[in-house]
Every structure is written in C-alpha cells, then in structure tokens.
Amino acid sequence: MKKYLFICYAALLFLGSYFGIVKKSLPDNSGLKDNLSISNVRTTPDGVTIPDSNVCCKTIKAGKYSSESIYQLNSQWHDQDNRKITLGKFENKRVILAMIYATCQSACPVIVNDMKTIESAIPADKINDYRFILVTIDPSRDKPSELKKYAAAKNLDSGRWTLLNGSENDVMQLAMMLGFKYSKNADSSFTHSSLISFLNKKGEIKYQNEGLVLDTGVISQAIASINKN
Amino acid sequence: MGMIEKYINRVCRFAIGITLITAVLNSCTVTLAASNHKKTHRSAESDMVLIKGNFNTPLFKKPGEKSSQYVKSFYIDVHAVTNEQFLKFVKANPEWRRSNVKRIFADKNYLKKWLDDLIPGEKVNPLSPVVNVSWFAANAYCKWVNKRLLTVGEWELASSGNFLPGSKSIINTNDKLIKWYSRGMPNQINSIMSTGRNSFGVYDMFGLVREWTYDFSDMNINGVAICGAGSSGATELTNYPAFLRYGFRSSLNARSTLPNLGFRCARDLTQN
Numbered sequence: 001m002k003k004y005l006f007i008c009y010a011a012l013l014f015l016g017s018y019f020g021i022v023k024k025s026l027p028d029n030s031g032l033k034d035n036l037s038i039s040n041v042r043t044t045p046d047g048v049t050i051p052d053s054n055v056c057c058k059t060i061k062a063g064k065y066s067s068e069s070i071y072q073l074n075s076q077w078h079d080q081d082n083r084k085i086t087l088g089k090f091e092n093k094r095v096i097l098a099m100i101y102a103t104c105q106s107a108c109p110v111i112v113n114d115m116k117t118i119e120s121a122i123p124a125d126k127i128n129d130y131r132f133i134l135v136t137i138d139p140s141r142d143k144p145s146e147l148k149k150y151a152a153a154k155n156l157d158s159g160r161w162t163l164l165n166g167s168e169n170d171v172m173q174l175a176m177m178l179g180f181k182y183s184k185n186a187d188s189s190f191t192h193s194s195l196i197s198f199l200n201k202k203g204e205i206k207y208q209n210e211g212l213v214l215d216t217g218v219i220s221q222a223i224a225s226i227n228k229n
Numbered sequence: 230m231g232m233i234e235k236y237i238n239r240v241c242r243f244a245i246g247i248t249l250i251t252a253v254l255n256s257c258t259v260t261l262a263a264s265n266h267k268k269t270h271r272s273a274e275s276d277m278v279l280i281k282g283n284f285n286t287p288l289f290k291k292p293g294e295k296s297s298q299y300v301k302s303f304y305i306d307v308h309a310v311t312n313e314q315f316l317k318f319v320k321a322n323p324e325w326r327r328s329n330v331k332r333i334f335a336d337k338n339y340l341k342k343w344l345d346d347l348i349p350g351e352k353v354n355p356l357s358p359v360v361n362v363s364w365f366a367a368n369a370y371c372k373w374v375n376k377r378l379l380t381v382g383e384w385e386l387a388s389s390g391n392f393l394p395g396s397k398s399i400i401n402t403n404d405k406l407i408k409w410y411s412r413g414m415p416n417q418i419n420s421i422m423s424t425g426r427n428s429f430g431v432y433d434m435f436g437l438v439r440e441w442t443y444d445f446s447d448m449n450i451n452g453v454a455i456c457g458a459g460s461s462g463a464t465e466l467t468n469y470p471a472f473l474r475y476g477f478r479s480s481l482n483a484r485s486t487l488p489n490l491g492f493r494c495a496r497d498l499t500q501n
Contacts (some may be wrong), residue, residue: 067332169368169377176364176446176483177333183447 065091069203070177075170077135080148080163087174087203090162093131094226095199099171099180099192101138102150107194110212112154114196119160121219127160135164137171137182137190178205200226277304277496278430285386300382306493308421308432309358309440310370312349318370320347325366335363338486356420358438358491364483367441367492376494378443381478383495385471388434390427406435410473418489441492445478 065071071088079085096118100108115132122130136142142150147163156163166174175182182192196214198207207225209218284297319325319340326346330339341361344350362370364378371377379387424436481490 069331070333072331072333169372172443173365173368179446179482181446183444 066202066204068205070174070199070205071203073170073173073177075166075173077164077166077170078144079165080144080151080158082144085162085164090131090133090199091203092201094129094201094223095131095133095203097133097135097178097197097199098195099135099137099175099178099182101136101190102142102146103138104190107192107212111194111196112156114209114212114214116154116156117214118196118219118223119157121216122223130160132156132161133164134161135166135171135174137175137192139165139168139171179208196222198222198226200228276308277306279303279498280305280383280387280429280431283386285382285389298382300380300386302498303379303383304496304498305379305383305387305429305431306376306495307426307430309438309491309493310367311356311421312343312353312359313355315359315362315370316347316349316355318373322369322373325369330366332484334365334484336484336486338488339363339366341486342488354418354420357418358421358433360418360438360488360491361486362441362491363486364441364445364481366486368443370492371494374494376496378441378492379495380444381442381447384434384440384442387429387431388427390429390431390434406470407473409436410470410477438489438491439474439477439487441490442478445481446483 065088071086071091074086074088077085077087096115098111098115100111102108112134115134119127119130119132134147136147142165144163144165147165151158151161151163174180178195178197180193180195182190184190193210194212196209197205198209200206206228207222209222214222280303282300282302285300286297319327323329324331327340327343328346338361340359342349342353344353349355368378418438421437422432424433426432427434
C-alpha cells in the first residue's frame, strides 16, 4: 500500500517538475513566453513573434486627428528638457515648424531668424495661440541637452518654442510628410531644403515657404492661412 | 489485497502511464516548437542574401565627396514583397487597411487593385509584388518584419550584379532596360522570381516592378534638375537607365502609390 502511494507521489512530482522544466527551457528571447503574458507583441509574416517595443506600426494609429494631419505620426519625441512628447500635443495651437540641425552654419540660423521674425509679427494678445517647433535632422548629435543650449544661444522663449529630437526613422517620416529633403554629406554636414511649414489647429499643412528671408507679405499671408480654422 | 489497495494500484499505474505518455508527447511538442521557431528565424534569413560592402558611384556627387561612395555590407530580400505577404501585414495592422489608411500616409490609389481591405481578389496574383503602396506603407512593412527599406546606394549596388549565365532574364542589356523603363503601366504583373537572378542571388531587380528606396527624396536626387545643367554634375553620363531611375524617383512623393511601384526590404549586418 505504502509502496503504491510512494510511486503515485513520485509520478506526480515528476509530472510537476517536468512542466516546471518545460517552462524554463524556452529561450528567454524567443518571444513565445512573452506571448502568454504581454499583449504588445506582434507576429511577423514568417511567424516570428517579436515584442512590439520599437515604434513601427504602433506609432501610426488611426486616431482622432484629421486624415491630412501630421499628428497622425504618433511617434515619441524628446523636447529640449528631455520630456517625452508626441506631436499631437500641439493640437489646437497654430504651429510654425522647421527642420534644422544645431551645428548648421549657413541656412539654419537664417531659418530660425525668419521664425523669430514671424513670432514678433504676431500681436502680443494672440501669441499664446502659436507654437514654434524646430526638429533636428541630426538626432545622434543634437541630443536634448544640445538643443537646450541651442535654444538658449538663440534666445528662444521656452514657453513657445519646442526643439525636438526623435529617432532617425521618425525624423525621415516627418520630413517625408513635409516634403522636406535632406541628406548627410561626407563631412557630416547636411544638404537640406530651407522650408518653414505653417500648420493649422488640426495639424494640417496650410502654407509652406521654401527659401530664405521672409518678406512681410509672405508672413501675413502664411499667418492668415492658419488662422482660418 | 483488499479492494482499496487494488484500486489504488490501478489508479497509480494509470497515472504513471499517463505521465509517461504526456512527458513523451510534451517533449516532442517542445522540440518541434523549438525547431519550428528556429526554422522561421532561418527562413526569414534565407529569404535574404548578403551583399558585400563595395563602392558605388552615385549618379550625382554631393559637395566634397569622392565620386565613389562606400556602401556597407547588408542583407537584401531576394524578391520584392508579395501581395500575400502584404496581406498578412494589413491583417495585423488595421491602420494600413485600404479603408483605414490616412491620406497623409497614402494617396487614394493605395492598394487600388485589391477587391477589399482583406481580400486581394482573384485578379490579384498573391505571388506578384504588391504595388500601389506608398513610401510610408513600405517603410512600416519593413519595420514590422524587423527590417528596413534599402537606401538608393544599396539598391544600385545590389542591382549591379551581373545576370548569371543561362539566366532567363529578358533584360540583360541597357537597350532592353531602357525599353522596359519606357513601357507604360502594366495590367498584370508576373510572379516574383520570374525575371531572372543576378550574381548576388537577387531576383527581379529589373523587369518586374520599380521599387521604393528609403532616401528616394535625397537632396542630391531631387534637388538637382535631371535634365540640362543637372546632368553635367553627374558622374556617369552614359548610364542612361540610371538617369531614368533617378528621374522616376524624383517625381515621387512619399504618399504616392503607383501600379508599377513595389518594394523590398533590407537589414543591417549587426542586427540579428
């Protein structure tokens, strides 16, 4: 009697430990385990399950924004104070946006100057409706701390100006949306468009100015285009 | 031996039997699962070939640049992404279905030939390259499979492989290539791997569809006028097909979708 009970016990023990071992024997990075507990995994067409941590498809979500809004790009950015933000944060503000890089000697300072001219052209009682965004095309060098220094050097009001650092692919996607062209040169400078984009409250591009040094006519036309709605 | 003991005896034997059977079955399943897992990883790899780093001569020089530009080694998909593969992507990512896609990411001809969001339909060959996809969609697909789009330099390098002797490629001379580029939009696109394989082991670089590249809007592709003065800055004036490719790329917008424009993906060597 005792013998049988012992065998029974041994069998159960074996059964239990076996499943214990099975669980442990799955490779940690296989993703199979994660599949059971974490919901944010995805399966590629080849059947490989990967954790969905690295942006991709999740960043582009059907959202509340208009179909033409650049806020559809729901990617994570860091501002000059290293705070995580998405572009949708600027919804309901009128936005003036440009892509630049901090070590740029020629065109970028002129672009920033143009944006400051626009800022000063807006009446003081309306200025809080507007935001000014600079996005770096050199995210590996222009870390948020560098952007902070840049903002200080250019004397940009941190309440209205946001300088953004994002992943290389997110920068590319934003550039593609704006029609901004850039490429890195052998000496790690960039060849790039000089483009200022004006977004309405929904984040739709309503006006773009290509080239340097804005005249007052262009400024008032651009501002009017984003004040409509 | 009493009834109870007999009963316990039977139950225990039964339990041991079941335990052993389950153990054997389980170990089989686990081994299978593990090998399947490895296999899928391998098959993802085997769909790609290594292109060894080499010098590629860009059509246009950037300021202060040598006429040859070094392209680092990379893996490339041996064929373009098919309708079948893209269907899996839109199934898993509802925001990329035709009825959901936002205009800022793709124009109104996105997946135009498909019957419905999740039904390509009988007229669409599941094994032909997916077309009518925007740069944003191609970029998102490649990310989804843990890959990325090829750069222009990488594409040009991968397409420079000679056609293998006996390859059934219809396009093996510049003349034929120019003819192909000047052809209108095709009604029906053949299956992948139907136009020949080059010495790198890559299929259909010419003759099937044109392909998106990551940096198609590169300043030096788009910024320089292709005709007239632009060509005087070019490094290889006789490479007319290359001019046609650059001209085509510069006419594109990231949300453009065209009936002869598909894509394939690449992967860095360092990425596993």
